[in-house]
Amino acid sequence: GQQLNQSPQSMFIQEGEDVSMNCTSSSIFNTWLWYKQDPGEGPVLLIALYKAGELTSNGRLTAQFGITRKDSFLNISASIPSDVGIYFCAGRKIQGAQKLVFGQGTRLTINP
Amino acid sequence: SQTIHQWPATLVQPVGSPLSLECTVEGTSNPNLYWYRQAAGRGLQLLFYSVGIGQISSEVPQNLSASRPQDRQFILSSKKLLLSDSGFYLCAWTTSGTYNEQFFGPGTRLTVL
Numbered sequence: 001g002q003q004l005n006q007s008p009q010s011m012f013i014q015e016g017e018d019v020s021m022n023c024t025s026s027s028i029f030n031t032w033l034w035y036k037q038d039p040g041e042g043p044v045l046l047i048a049l050y051k052a053g054e055l056t057s058n059g060r061l062t063a064q065f066g067i068t069r070k071d072s073f074l075n076i077s078a079s080i081p082s083d084v085g086i087y088f089c090a091g092r093k094i095q096g097a098q099k100l101v102f103g104q105g106t107r108l109t110i111n112p
Numbered sequence: 113s114q115t116i117h118q119w120p121a122t123l124v125q126p127v128g129s130p131l132s133l134e135c136t137v138e139g140t141s142n143p144n145l146y147w148y149r150q151a152a153g154r155g156l157q158l159l160f161y162s163v164g165i166g167q168i169s170s171e172v173p174q175n176l177s178a179s180r181p182q183d184r185q186f187i188l189s190s191k192k193l194l195l196s197d198s199g200f201y202l203c204a205w206t207t208s209g210t211y212n213e214q215f216f217g218p219g220t221r222l223t224v225l
Contacts, residue, residue: 003155033213033214035216040200040219040221041218041219042202042204042216042217042218042219043156043202043216044216045213045214045215048213088155088156090214098144098161098163098206099158099161100158100214102155102156103155104154104155105154105155107153
């Protein structure tokens with residue numbers, strides 16, 4: 001099925017560094033969602049974006065809905081060890097559509 | 113508040129044996145329900161989704177089937193498991209409507225030997 005292009009696939013950073021990851025598509029999306037998955041657990045919703053240009057924060061996390069509606073990014077400031085995990089973007093082309101399109105994930109590793 | 117449960121948490125089954133994984137949602141009514149599979153270190157593959165009791169949409173041809181006998185219950189089944197059925201199975205739900213964020217259950221780790 002269709003996938004979003006999520007990058008980078010993996011990141012190795014030092015504790016305290018800022019992190020940036022993004023998702024792009026050739027198609028327009030009306031909703032962008034960002035999830036974090038810890039090992040052996042289900043993904044947890046971090047941020048939901050519904051309007052082009054929208055910038056939303058959740059603690060140290062900030063996500064933006066690209067103005068072209070074809071991309072979104074997630075930033076994490078001042079990373080801490082519990083930020084380790086896999087981050088997924090997901091998009092919905094039509095508001096209220098039943099299915100999401102997922103990126104392949106960004107695996108974040110933090111060196112203390 | 114809404115919660116989603118999956119069981120069992122882990123399962124080890126021999127090839128050729130049947131499978132039944134259960135997912136239930138509490139605190140909401142008429143949710144859309146989803147089954148995903150995740151291979152190790154990989155992304156999420158949508159297997160089935162349901163918009164109502166008895167309504168099942170299959171996304172990929174496979175050895176699995178799904179059923180929705182009750183509004184908030186979603187079951188993933190197989191008559192005969194294959195080695196390739198191993199993986200992490202996730203159930204998810206959304207409300208109907210425009211702003212329908214999707215929430216995941218804790219997952220079931222299935223190993224087929």
